[in-house]
Amino acid sequence: MGGDVVTGNRRVVFARINRRRGDQETLEARPFTEDIRALAESHLTRHVQRAKASRPARRWFAADMAVTNDGDFLQGTLGYSERQEQREFDTDAWSWAKGATHQADAGNEQTVVPFSIDIRPDDRWVAFATAARMQPAMFCSGFERVLNQAVADLGLIATSWEVDLITSRDSVDQWLSGHPDVHFFRRTVKFTNPGRDLDDDRREMQALAARRKTEEFAARYNRTLNARSSEFKSLLEGTETGDLELVLKARGVDTDHVSTFNSTERPDEELITEFANDLQLGMELTLAALRGYLRRRESGGRRTRDLFGD
Known part of the structure; x- marks a missing residue:
């Protein structure tokens, strides 16, 4: 973080990944753990969201995904880039209007956030940080887009991967x-x-x-x-x-x-230390938050597994 002093907190929200089929037949597929590992290793977790009149196209990526040493969790980042005009300030003319402009297709700290997933088949809990332009509903929608795109590209069994916010x-x-x-x-x-x-x-x-x-x-x-x-x-x-x-x-x-x-x-949430642009630190903090969340569920007798299995 280059010596910058970071203060404040960042919001972490909890969700769950659910794989559903349109006909709701019993899912005879590889365990969730195997599929999520395959998606993470594929580098196909991307999706282009078409432009609208009110905004440019967005290029979504889930990246930096790696399984923890214990094999129970996966950490990563999710974000999107947009093509926008950047304007420089002209100090000679002391003018924004006369400043040079250029196009950039990039994300920033407001559009890229870290996450962690409990990848055990009967769990599938997710913790993710939010940002000004990455609120809970947008994260869930974006993550669903990249997961389902990769599922289709890899030819996995046709299921809809949904990211559902959790409310205790x-x-x-x-x-x-x-x-x-x-x-x-x-x-x-x-x-x-x-x-x-x-x-x-x-x-x-x-x-x-x-x-x-x-x-x-x-x-x-x-x-x-x-x-x-x-x-x-x-x-x-x-x-x-x-x-x-x-x-x-x-x-x-x-x-x-x-x-x-x-x-x-009103999803379950908590605050973590602000990590600014340090996404690696953010991944560690979301993982710690997820581990703590699961401990609280277990100690309170509220850990909920699927009634009917994966």
Whole structure:
């Protein structure tokens, strides 16, 4: 870091990689560990995101990927470059307007971030740092793009690799404790990764060839849902593995005020030391954060593995 003093913190967010098939048949493929290693070694983890009227094309790359000595984790970086005009300041004319310009296709500290993955088949947890132009939803979308591109290029079994943000059940329960008067509840169900057995929701999805199932529950006017019932609580299962997204709305004492809980906007996260441009340090810090996150899940009895295997 060249002697620069780095202060502050950086946000690390937790997610999970889930491989899903459109027909949701049992996945008879190589273990996740073998596939993710093959993708990392291929140097094919790249994708070109087409330009839009509001932005130039983006070239995505997942790079620097290496497995830790214990064989349980993989570290790397994810980022994108954009072709943009750079303008120099003309000191002689004391002018930005008269400064020379040139084109550059590059990333920077706001578009490239480090990550770490638990590559054990039944785990697949991900920790990644965020940046001003790499927020959680963008990271997940970008990582999915490069993984699925590499899967196609390598000719691996056709599955959709999805990166799902993780929201602990504790986070949901804590919000409900402070906002018990829930009057609206929307849940989006995804296939498990993938299941040898299916619950009623997912059997229905399979029969309809559906990728997602979304359902809403709304209380009668000026009433609330029975959020304390076992039926309600059973509908919350899945946020810890990325198989369910939730939106909850509750009225406060003042019925004009509505509080909202959106699981995709409240992923599990923590702060690490700022690493600035030192991506190698960033990878080590995200790995340490991921290890700590898993220890907390285990010590709290909340480590969740797939119910039906990989």
